[in-house]
Amino acid sequence: GEEVAQTPKHLVRGEGQKAKLYCAPIKGHSYVFWYQQVLKNEFKFLISFQNENVFDETGMPKERFSAKCLPNSPCSLEIQATKLEDSAVYFCASSQGLGGRGNQPQHFGDGTRLSIL
Amino acid sequence: RKEVEQDPGPFNVPEGATVAFNCTYSNSASQSFFWYRQDCRKEPKLLMSVYSSGNEDGRFTAQLNRASQYISLLIRDSKLSDSATYLCVVGGSNDYKLSFGAGTTVTVRA
Numbered sequence: 001g002e003e004v005a006q007t008p009k010h011l012v013r014g015e016g017q018k019a020k021l022y023c024a025p026i027k028g029h030s031y032v033f034w035y036q037q038v039l040k041n042e043f044k045f046l047i048s049f050q051n052e053n054v055f056d057e058t059g060m061p062k063e064r065f066s067a068k069c070l071p072n073s074p075c076s077l078e079i080q081a082t083k084l085e086d087s088a089v090y091f092c093a094s095s096q097g098l099g100g101r102g103n104q105p106q107h108f109g110d111g112t113r114l115s116i117l
Numbered sequence: 118r119k120e121v122e123q124d125p126g127p128f129n130v131p132e133g134a135t136v137a138f139n140c141t142y143s144n145s146a147s148q149s150f151f152w153y154r155q156d157c158r159k160e161p162k163l164l165m166s167v168y169s170s171g172n173e174d175g176r177f178t179a180q181l182n183r184a185s186q187y188i189s190l191l192i193r194d195s196k197l198s199d200s201a202t203y204l205c206v207v208g209g210s211n212d213y214k215l216s217f218g219a220g221t222t223v224t225v226r227a
Contacts, residue, residue: 033215037158043204043217056214091160098208105151106215108160 002026004109006092007074012115013082021112022074025094031055032075033093033106034067043091049075079114087116118143123205123218130195130225137191138221140205149208150181152190154201155220161204164190195225 005024013019025032034046045059049069060067064082069075079086093106123140130136142150150167165172167179167188178191188207192199205218 042219043215045214045216048214089158105149105163105166107163108153110160111158 004092004094004107005074006090006109006112008112009110010113010115012117014117015084016081019079019082019086019114019116021077021090021092021114023077023092023094023109024074025092026107029094029096029107031095031098031106032069033095034075034077035091035093036088037091037111038085038088046077046090082114082116084116087114089113119219120144120209120216121205121207121218123221125219125221127222127224130223132195132197132225132227134195134225135191135193136195136223137189138203138223139187139189140218140221141185141187142205142207142216143186144207144209144216145183145186147207147209150179150188151206151208151215152177152179152188153204153206155204156201161206164203192223195223197225197227199223200225 007022032049036044047057047060047067048055052069064080067077089111091111093108095104095106097104121142152164153161154164155161165174167181171180176193180189202220202222204220207216
């Protein structure tokens with residue numbers, strides 16, 4: 001597609017439940033990125049993929065967070081045993097290449113607003 | 118020290134005014150620079166990439182000063198629709214890992 005598509009738009013979970021978010025990158029984009037935005041526009045990088053391979057996962061809280069990008073499927077971000085502090089907007093972005101080579105920017109999806117009660 | 122720092126504002130300006138603001142970045146090896154705008158916690162939308170020589174897109178002008186490690190954005194003839202939060206975004210030495218400023222809020226009043 002022409003846009004990054006994220007689903008669902010809103011997700012409400014009780015503390016301790018699982019949450020799964022999905023992202024379909026723009027067709028032809030090889031790179032997918034997940035960010036968490038909690039308050040005051042503070043974006044936190046979580047993980048990036050080059051096609052179905054993890055490129056950089058240094059931002060991921062590894063105990064409860066996992067992510068995948070499988071061929072012919074939307075990418076997913078899964079949070080096990082959610083905590084109150086996981087409440088945030090999770091943005092997915094995709095790009096054709098990496099920023100410094102031809103200044104290829106990341107294009108963002110609408111985000112998924114996750115509320116943990 | 119944060120990787121990207123911005124004046125949060127808000128900048129309240131009348132329609133037609135010029136408004137300008139900067140952001141500074143700490144990683145001297147950064148290779149890519151962008152201004153995004155974000156409306157009411159919706160998705161960030163790319164406003165413009167910032168090139169070494171500076172660049173202009175309609176009423177928007179971006180400048181990069183590598184020596185002093187700052188980027189600027191100038192909006193001329195501001196419109197009501199320019200009201201938004203402007204995010205300064207910098208790619209690290211590995212390019213792909215973007216660092217976001219906290220955003221500068223601009224409000225254009227009639």
